[in-house]
Amino acid sequence: MMEELHSLDPRRQELLEARFTGVGVAKVCLIAWIYITSPCSLMIMEFIPSQTPEKKSSDQRVRKRKVDPFDNNQGESSVSVFGKSQMHVTVLNSDLTIEKLTALENNKSSDLEKKEGRIDDLLRANCDLRRQLDEQQRMLERYKERLNKCVTMSKKLLIEKSKQEKMACRDKSMQDRLRLGHFTTVRHGASFTEQWTDGYAFQNLIKQQERINSQREDIERQRKLLGKRKPPAMGQTPPPSLEQNNGTLFLYHEQEEIFKLRLGHLKKEEAEIQAELERLERVRNLHIRELKRIHNEDNSQFKDHPTLNDRYLLLHLLGRGGFSEVYKAFDLTEQRYVAVKIHQLNKNWRDEKKENYHKHACREYRIHKELDHPRIVKLYDYFSLDTDSFCTVLEYCEGNDLDFYLKQHKLMSEKEGRSIIMQIVSALKYLNDIRPPIIHYDLKPGNILLVNGTACGEIKITDFGLSKIMDDDSYNSVDGMELTSQGAGTYWYLPPECFVVGKEPPKISNKVDVWSVGVIFYQCLYGRKPFGHNQSQQDILQENTILKATEVQFPPKPVVSPEAKAFIRRCLAYRKEDRIDVHQLASDPYLMPHIRKSVGSTGASGTAVPSTSSSSNSSASN
Known part of the structure; x- marks a missing residue:
């Protein structure tokens, strides 16, 4: 019996010895493997600690009776030993042999060793990964610190360069004051006005x-x-x-x-x-x-090179409008030059007017943000500065706009003008191919940027503040959409239907932009606007100049091709039903060189060339 106990697992032996030494609190059942016969038997030993006679229950007294250690009536034996403490051993017959048990024990030991080895490997790998993570974290911190130093140095160099450029501009301006002229303040009664002196x-x-x-x-x-x-x-x-x-x-x-x-x-x-x-x-x-x-x-509050939104370093002012300032800035995150347009609301405005202006700007941002075309200025970001000002971040173009170019050079060659119109029409076609389509509504030379400042390069369209979205709720393919902002826009470039006053708002379509294209092309070729050239917007409105613009007249000089004049007439058709739309404009023969050549050769041979206006009428009626 003791030999069989010695064959138990050491941990089980320790538990068994602890019970034999008298540390008993409650009864403990230990299972030991004993090898009595060839089929292995399972012996269950139950130790019952000694108790005082007063606390013995009837159940314990029953257990104290002497039992045959090897009672085979029910295939189990019970043995009582150790005096006051009893040990009941129950032997259960099993078909396991010593070899199988040894094999099982070896397998379990092997699996345990493998698991412990795997755990050790994982722990070592975890330690290695933690060490690598700490190293990468330290490296990341070093790179961040280095990047911050680079950004700080870039800001310092950019600010220094900007200050030098500002100083050079002011020195040159002072020199040109003597050579070219300057403004002087002249008093007229109780008021002072600025007067130019050559x-x-x-x-x-x-x-x-x-x-x-x-x-x-x-x-x-x-x-x-x-x-x-x-x-x-x-x-x-x-x-x-x-x-x-x-x-x-x-x-x-x-x-x-x-x-x-x-x-x-x-x-x-x-x-x-x-x-x-x-x-x-x-x-x-x-x-x-x-x-x-x-x-x-x-006089600007942003003249000292602030960094807006922790990202955009303002360098110098590009221009100023009614409620906005445009700065050339540097994007410290993307490392590129951008144009930051700062919208400043009038502090004396009512909250309702401020909210409407902000809503209008948000609408422009949502429209412009989704546009992606090489002939449209990209909008990168939008953020607020305070309750009365917010910013839009735009793609930066180095050159000037078409309006400034025309003021400098008066006009341009037909080839240069046609190149600009082709690019404008490409952008308009994109605006009408997306869903929902968009009417720019404010096409004019001031909103057409010349990328390199000349008429022989690329252009980009900007300013979508007055754009109209032709969604399914507001746009009808036959009548168009209602003009809810009548009176807005630049009158020289708007078609007659925008000036019609009636019980209901006028209906507009993308043909508004087609009219604007015709006016811009005319101005590029002749150096003057076709309608209301020397009139103010107020005079145009009071005298109904555009409503009377039934036919465009071409001056004899400079000489312009008949094809260009016919193209302008198609764009400036008085009735919108007779005017071509944007898709017809994009496929116009004058803007497609291979078609122009074939049409020219056909016209020279005496064959009649089909009229575009008739096809546009049929398309409009459809």
């Missing part, structure tokens, strides 16, 4: 023009006197004085030739002075624009 460059040219005019007048006066002394013709002279008359007539023609040469030279010199004067006027326009920009920048 610089010495203009004054010198004006003096040269006055000198030329004086010389011309002198020459003309001498020619008149010479004409009065003109000798008679050869047939009218008497024979005795023939030789004398020949000399006088020769001197007359000689002097007349001198006067003609002097007048021709003065005319050439006057043309050169006029060309120089026009060049100086363009430079003066830049100078005046720079003076205003510097003045607005010096």
